[in-house]
Amino acid sequence: MCHQSAVKPSKALEGVHGVHLVSHSPFILEEQKLHGDFHPSTCENLSIGTSNRLTVQRVWEQRPACLRPIRCxxxxxxxxxxxxxxxxxxxxxxxLGIQAPRRNLNCKLYANSLIGVGIASSMYHASRGNLRKYLRWADYTMIATATVCLSRALRNENPKLLMAASAALLPIQPLMVSALHTGMMEVSFAKRAVQDPDLRMAHNVHKVSSLLGGALFIADDMFPETPYLHAGWHLAAAIGVSTCNKLLA
Structure with a gap:
């Protein structure tokens, strides 16, 4: 079949009143597809972009707990x-912050951070309503700040990158920062106790208070209905902090 016969309209209905024949060619439809506003490549790009965003979102939502902000x-x-x-x-x-040694700038910062811990904790427990979640965050952050200051007071040669990373993570992961610098302090305390016999008694008291405080902290999280567990953790932690002050004397 030639091209002319394909586009030539049929004469069977010519002359019938009310009938108007219009030529139709499949090439017209093809031309509209080529020159219209619909572009398959644009649709594909939008689909790929949406898929990439969803993938990034899923990865972000499944990030480990250490990269998530604290849930107060x-x-x-x-x-x-x-x-x-x-x-x-x-x-x-x-x-304890008032009595802590202040022989240099790092010791002064640690002593003041202990005072901040007491103030933040007392304000949190005295608060009510929606303000509590913000003061709880301040409480955790102040504890982490005190551990960083103690680590710096005990070892001024700590890597600068470590201290900068700790400062950056303080607002979002205070518990992780506290655990890291508390571990560094424990290692330093143990080494000093081996070298200095006068610190061995304080170190023994520190170990017992730390184990008891850790047990009370976990129990407070597992059994929130049990009263006074948190107060017991406060006391155990205060005893442990008092023994740390001997390292700075």
Missing amino acids: CVNGDRTPAERMANVLTSLPFIA
């Missing part, structure tokens, strides 16, 4: 007596 707990202090106990057991950290 707003439970606890269910009774006035428990609230009062938690506030009172926060005050020893202020006293």
Whole structure:
């Protein structure tokens, strides 16, 4: 079949009143496809871009817990007596900060951070309502700050990159920063206790208080309905901090 016969309209209905024949060619449709606003490549690019965004979002949502911001707990202090106990057991950290050695700048920063720990903890436990979650974050962050300051006071030669990374992670992962620098402090304390017999008793008390504090911290998280566990953790932590002050004397 030639091209002319394909586009030539049929004459069978010519002359019938009311019928108007219009030529139709498949090439017209093809021309519209080529010159229209629809571009298959654009659709494919949009689809690929959307798929990439969804993949990145899924990866971000599945990131490990160490890269997630802290989820502050707003439970606890269910009774006035428990609230009062938690506030009172926060005050020893202020006293320890006042009594801490201040022989150089790093020691002064650590002493002041201990005072900040006591203030932040007491404010959190005395607070109510929606403000609690922000003060809980401040409480954790202040504890992490104190561990960083203690690590710097004990070892001024800590790598600068480590200290910079710790400072950057303080607002979002205070518990991870606390664990890292507490571990560094424990190693330093153990080495000093081996070299200095006068520190062995303090180190033994520190080990017991640290183990007890860790057990109470875990129990407080596993059994939030049990009262006074958090206050017990405050006291155990305060005893451990008091032994650390002997390292700076």
